[in-house]
Amino acid sequence: MRPDQDPVIEVEDLAVHYRLQGGALARLLGLETRTVKALDGVSLQLGRGEVLGVVGESGSGKSTLGRAMLGLAPATAGSIRYRGHDDAEAQLVSAMSPRALRGLRTDVQMVFQDPGAALNPSMTIERAVGDPLVVHGLASGAELRRRVHEALERVGLSPVERFASKLPADLSGGQKQRAVIARAIIMGPQVLVADEPISMLDMSVRAKILQLMLDLKSDLGLTYLYITHDLASAKYFCDRIAIMYLGRVVEIGPTAEIFAAPRHPYTQALLAAVPDPDPTRMLPRDLPRGEVPDAAEPPSGCAFHPRCPAAFAPCGWEARDLRDQLERYWAGSGLADYESDARVVGDLGAVGTHRDGGLRISTRDPDAAAALLDRARAADVTDPFWRGVTGWRTESDGVRIDLAPGQEPRLRVAPGGEGRVEVACHLHDPSVSHADTPGP
């Protein structure tokens, strides 16, 4: 974003939480339901005329962010401000009435991931593309027809007569996506939220659709929020990139800088996962271990710490990290070991949180549990988890494990490099002690 301009959209501490339904019994008894934090404190600014890429795995909240910008996902907390023109009054999207939101949709529009599902199967292309104008009462009759044809031509669906009367089922994926784009631009919007617009298309069509979107940007002065999981297309398409993980932005900065010097371990992992055409490279990649955690119960501290190869003391270690650690240890140990250990700690149900902080393993045989910890640590002493463990001691009915206090990393401007890169990682936080940090 160029600093001399006001942002078109300004998102501050945005949170979108969804309540899970829970089981039938829980609903009958009115028990507490779990919430999924699809977005949990996201702040970013969308500069006029820029392309901001939002990159993340499935479940990172990137689509929710896009939907929230149109008011399709209700904000639980925080704010979204939209400013149509530089001298216009900023509108608070997150507090708009349904009627005001519908008005906003002439300015902020969306392109969907699955073009096959985004068009009403029983509406012809001409009616579908023209419907925004009809809904907002902006055009009718010959004027409507003229503008629909103009939009169809602009997105490359020409000769228009061939496509106008077709149903979506008669078009190819690329053609359908062009129609979806035509519908999005027909009202002359300022901002286009593109939610993985090319991920469902054939390889051969992807580049054409991206090129079309770039052409539209320069012709119509559009601003894009480009949501994707595909770093390669983001590199080609975006001015800036925001990397999301479990509902938070972990790193944001200019595309070139993100690719040249990724700072957050998650960004580094994502970049390492991009397929490499070098045939001599046969070594396995250092991909993050495990899966994306359940968004209803995100890890404490930095949400990425259980998978992070560079995690250290302040990253927010907790009981399930110890359980994972023991499971990994058993996976590498013999069956006999596991069976004797299982008698000590049960099926890991004994591992919990100590009431005075830290963790505890409740067992009748504390010495055996301490010995288990010794062995597990010796087996994999370099594992990041042990950097968070400051020590353990036996108690009468278990083992108490002391942990370094965890903190949540905040987005802060990363030192060095060109352009403004913000990163949420303790590794890049000068106020955190890096005594036991592994070498980069």
Place this chain on the structure above:
Amino acid sequence: MARRVRTPRVFQTIWNTQGLARYLFLTGVLITGVFVVFALLAPWIAPYDFAQRSVDGVRFPKLAGASGEHLLGTNDQFYDIFSRVIWGARTALLVVGLSILLSAVVGVPLGIVSGYTGGWFDRITVFLMDALYSFPSLLLAIVFSFLLRNAIGGGILAAALSLTAIYIPQYFRVVRNTTVAAREATYVEAARAIGAPPVTVMRKYVFGNVVQSVPVIGTLNAADALGTLAALGFLGLGIQPTEASEWGYDLSRALDDVSAGVFAPAFWPGLAIIALITGLTLVGEGLNETLNPALRRRRLRPVVLTPREEA
């Protein structure tokens, strides 16, 4: 415009269906078609009016056998059986058609609104409809015809309305459930994203995609409705004989004659009821098999390659 494109496709699908379903459907159409002709042309086909007991001042005989004047004889009320059967087709199709139309007109929009808006409105309507659905339909029809008889009398409209009440829940259920599924579809979210208010979304985006199952329910209900109408008439709660000719009523009047050995007054209305119910059921099942993609088998048409012309 969309309709113009789609309708021929539906007919094509029906026509291209393969095997038994095709013949069931065509048989059903044929039988129903005969009754539709009866209903439309009743004044010209039937020699007498449905409530006519005399011609030129001469009274009809009671319980007469078949003769040149009375093709199928007369019944105990001096009516001409053949005329009553023909006029009865008009009554049956009118009542059934009206009740199907009315229940669809009420049930479909109610289902769409309930499914799309959700929340407490949805809960209440689903509860009410389920309560209505859990009654035996004949019992419900009896209650409604009692209530309606006091309000608007025992004519065709009253009969149609009491049938309407028992079929609304069926349309409601099917449409509501498909709407709940369609509400989550991307094209509905896309409609909201272009700024369409809820009414527009329901009218333009949901409606067209949830009404496809309605014709099938309609034809299947038609058969059922006909049976219920006859049952109402048989119990004396349906249409009065002076308002219109109704097979169920004639059947109930003819019961005593059967025990006396005179079968014609019971046989012909009974046959008409069975034939029309069979016809409508066949149409319904045939439509179900053709339009429901889970059951459908398409007719295979051989590909004809034109031989290459020798140079």
